[in-house]
Amino acid sequence: MLLFWKQGYEATGLVELERATGLGRQSLYGVFGDKRGLFLAVVEHYFSRVLKPGFDVLDAPGSARENLERVFAGWEATATLPDFHGCLIGNSVPELSAKDEDIAALLCRKLELMEGAFVRVLRRAKRDGEVRSELDVKNTARALLTLAQGLSVVARAQRDPAFVRSVVQAARSLLD
Numbered sequence: 001m002l003l004f005w006k007q008g009y010e011a012t013g014l015v016e017l018e019r020a021t022g023l024g025r026q027s028l029y030g031v032f033g034d035k036r037g038l039f040l041a042v043v044e045h046y047f048s049r050v051l052k053p054g055f056d057v058l059d060a061p062g063s064a065r066e067n068l069e070r071v072f073a074g075w076e077a078t079a080t081l082p083d084f085h086g087c088l089i090g091n092s093v094p095e096l097s098a099k100d101e102d103i104a105a106l107l108c109r110k111l112e113l114m115e116g117a118f119v120r121v122l123r124r125a126k127r128d129g130e131v132r133s134e135l136d137v138k139n140t141a142r143a144l145l146t147l148a149q150g151l152s153v154v155a156r157a158q159r160d161p162a163f164v165r166s167v168v169q170a171a172r173s174l175l176d
Contacts, residue, residue, distance in 0.1 A: 001042045005088045046088045058121040065130035079155035079164045087152040131175040
């Protein structure tokens with residue numbers, strides 16, 4: 001997973017995958033079919049192990065606004081780490097979505113799940129008066145998703161904490 005996450009699909013070779021997994025070529029092919037099959041499994045694993053726990057915070061009991069604030073704090077903490085690699089989903093969209101319909105569909109489904117988490121938390125926050133009453137939940141969810149994905153791309157090169165804070169502040173400003 002880390003190889004695809006750091007290097008991308010095309011730049012990750014089979015020899016590197018063998019070394020990273022400890023599996024030989026035949027074993028990799030036997031389990032996953034090919035490099036593409038392995039990548040599809042990696043995307044599922046990444047989503048369930050890396051992204052979903054972060055988005056589960058949005059559905060946690062308690063204040064929806066506080067849940068959003070926890071996610072924003074996570075963005076800020078993660079995007080400034082020296083070994084930050086962005087988001088595997090977001091990194092893969094520009095590389096693969098024009099080349100492979102099935103991968104594009106999988107990536108879109110994962111982005112839709114992330115958007116759905118934002119929609120749910122924003123509905124709760126609006127219902128409970130924690131965000132402005134005229135907030136357009138769907139459009140704001142899409143904006144937050146886009147800010148998160150944009151930050152995950154830009155912060156790979158721009159890790160200045162002040163820059164990252166300003167992006168997170170822009171996300172907060174959508175709510176007030």
